Amino acid sequence: xxxxxxxxxxxxxxxxxxxxxxxxxxxxxEFEKDEGNVREAMVRERxxxxxxxxxxxxxxRAYKNRYWPHKFLMDQNGxxxxxxxxxxxxxxxxxxxxxxxxxxxxxxxxIPIGGVVVDEGDAPPSGERRTHEIYAGSAWRGRFxxxxxxxxxxxxxxxxxxxxxxxxxxxxxxxxxxxxxxxxVTHARTTGNFEDYIAIDYSARSVNVVxxxxxxxxFQVIVTLDGEPVPVEHRGKDVAExxxxxxxxxxxxxxxxxxxxxxxxxxGELRLSANSPNFSLFTYTFSS
Numbered sequence: 001x002x003x004x005x006x007x008x009x010x011x012x013x014x015x016x017x018x019x020x021x022x023x024x025x026x027x028x029x030e031f032e033k034d035e036g037n038v039r040e041a042m043v044r045e046r047x048x049x050x051x052x053x054x055x056x057x058x059x060x061r062a063y064k065n066r067y068w069p070h071k072f073l074m075d076q077n078g079x080x081x082x083x084x085x086x087x088x089x090x091x092x093x094x095x096x097x098x099x100x101x102x103x104x105x106x107x108x109x110x111i112p113i114g115g116v117v118v119d120e121g122d123a124p125p126s127g128e129r130r131t132h133e134i135y136a137g138s139a140w141r142g143r144f145x146x147x148x149x150x151x152x153x154x155x156x157x158x159x160x161x162x163x164x165x166x167x168x169x170x171x172x173x174x175x176x177x178x179x180x181x182x183x184x185v186t187h188a189r190t191t192g193n194f195e196d197y198i199a200i201d202y203s204a205r206s207v208n209v210v211x212x213x214x215x216x217x218x219f220q221v222i223v224t225l226d227g228e229p230v231p232v233e234h235r236g237k238d239v240a241e242x243x244x245x246x247x248x249x250x251x252x253x254x255x256x257x258x259x260x261x262x263x264x265x266x267x268g269e270l271r272l273s274a275n276s277p278n279f280s281l282f283t284y285t286f287s288s
Contacts (some may be wrong), residue, residue: 023051158188167201194273204286212254215278
């Protein structure tokens, strides 16, 4: 999440001058309602400000929100003065933070504005559209057909899928035996040669996946980009080498895994191959 470095910077610079950051965690998926998972993520991401758990979406509805993330700035009287949907507008947001703190009587003359360096990469090629979020669960069926296979997976029972080999942007494709419930797709058997996989064709600079293992034992997922191990210059921070020439994700808990981080937006074919029946994928997210 590109917003986090800015939040850390604003908290460090302005907390002593009246800025109070409060995160509100509105879960997309059922496992994200678990307080332990939220606490673990806060430690991992170095979040030191309070985070409220909005499992029933009461705060979400009170603010008439529809987006992740959505930043709101409140003044000293509790009035909303500025908001921004999604990533970006960081300098504008900081200017508003300073204006509201100075309005409340704080002297910020000794605090420099900006200073956070986050590599945003090069602009995408002209006309290149970034792939939108892909949801794996069946709850989206009928509104958005994210599954590209033709097999019927009714009832969530294990189904033998065959990769058609011709990929459409914005869809995921399965090879092997998988089950699909309302929120996720799960590898539905134990294999020995990583022959079962989930694949996408995408256009983006970075690709992340939300995974939740269904068991407690860690396992590996082999990652390929365009049919090859992921080159060093395209690896997300969670991709490692396994000593056998493969690039892998070491799945150790429920969270977002950073898979691809390219120097610029590009098209690619990404495959995740698993032997473990504990491999469960919820969504792909992309940024340019």
